[in-house]
Amino acid sequence: MSRGWSIYVIALVVLNIVATVWLLWWTSRRPKGGPDPSSTTGHVWDGDLTEYNKPLPKWWINLFYITIVFSIGYLAWYPGMGNLAGWSGWTSAGEHDQDKAAADAKLAEAFRAYEGQPIDRIAQDPKAVAFGAAIFANNCAMCHGSDARGAKGYPNLTDADWLWGGTPDQILTTVLQGRQAAMPPLAAAIGGDVGVTEVAAYVQSLSGIKADPALAAAGKTRFGGVCAACHGVDGKGNPALGAPNLTDRTWLYGSDFATIREAVTLGRAGMMPAHEPIIGETRSRLAAAYVWSLSHPAAGQDDSP
Known part of the structure; x- marks a missing residue:
């Protein structure tokens, strides 16, 4: 919380407490000579039920004052006044950390x-x-x-x-x-749009997907010059690099022609x-x-x- 907001919160809390004390004092004042026993609020029900205007008993008023004193003590002990920490030093973050530490200790025992x-x-x-x-x-x-x-x-x-x-x-x-994962964009390295199309066709053919034979044949040469460095000459991949096997039917992003072209053109960066x-x-x-x-x-x- 910023300093300005902290001052605002403190001022608002103090103002509310002072206003509550003043309101309680003002409304509990007794008129000189004692209350008029005949004074009413003017509210009458069922013809003979009248609401009289009498002050609250002193013991009740004192209970209100006690709650105000309690609230002041609570705000002094716990952090409720802006950025003021409170005398107890308690924080919700500290309590969370203690609860977490206790839970972690139980889990550690279970997982030991x-x-x-x-x-x-x-x-x-x-x-x-x-x-x-x-x-x-x-x-x-x-x-x-x-x-x-x-x-x-x-x-x-x-x-x-x-x-x-x-x-x-x-x-x-x-x-x-x-x-x-780090498959770089390869469009420029394999001959632009034409090269991407040819390599995509060849990659599809590796897993048995029907592809244009001429495009696949041209793509094989381009694949061997660039893509084989990671996926291997046979396209079976390399687990050490996270390079997938391109000869099976398992596809992480999809086996359709457009998706393969996108991968070759833009690369992939899964994490x-x-x-x-x-x-x-x-x-x-x-x-x-x-x-x-x-x-x-x-x-x-x-x-x-």
Whole structure:
């Protein structure tokens, strides 16, 4: 809160307290000689029910004063006057941090058994997989979907196709450290609009999609000179670079001609954030174990007798 707003809030609070005290004092004054027992407000109901104009009892008035004194003490103890911290030093942020620390300690105790464990081993424990599913729902489902089947630009985590590799260590590294895809715009490098069209046709032909043979043949040469550096001469990709396999039927952004041309022309820059700084190392392991179990259903079965 800025200094100006803080002064405004303090002035407003003080003005309200002073005005309340004055109003209470003014309305509780007793006339000289005592109240007129015949004085009424003029309100009459049912012919004989009259509202008299009499002051409140002193004990009731004093209760009002006590509440005002309490409010002043409350504002002095807790931060309720602009930027003034209050004598107690209490803050909502501090209380949040204490509650979070207590909750984190409970979670750490619950997750202690999984610290440093390989995710394929963790995935054999149904309880751990349930923990991982909850962590996934809170932190990963907004991109990959509640069923982990992904969407356009977000990988399906339930199949056997992995951009950065599907081994337990590779999946864990992806969750802990994140990934940054970097396909640069290639239109200028492969011959402009004509080159993009030819390469797009060739890429479609790699996965068995019907494409113009002449365009695909010309695109193969251009692909080998530029695109093969990441996707390989055979187009099967490179998990070390996150370069997808272009020979299967799994497409992150779509397999239609226009979408492929867009990718070649403009490039792609998908980003998976690192989750270790967000949810910690052990919870990242549990989430990764859940992801592992989705494409390895047998892993989630407990083989213990």
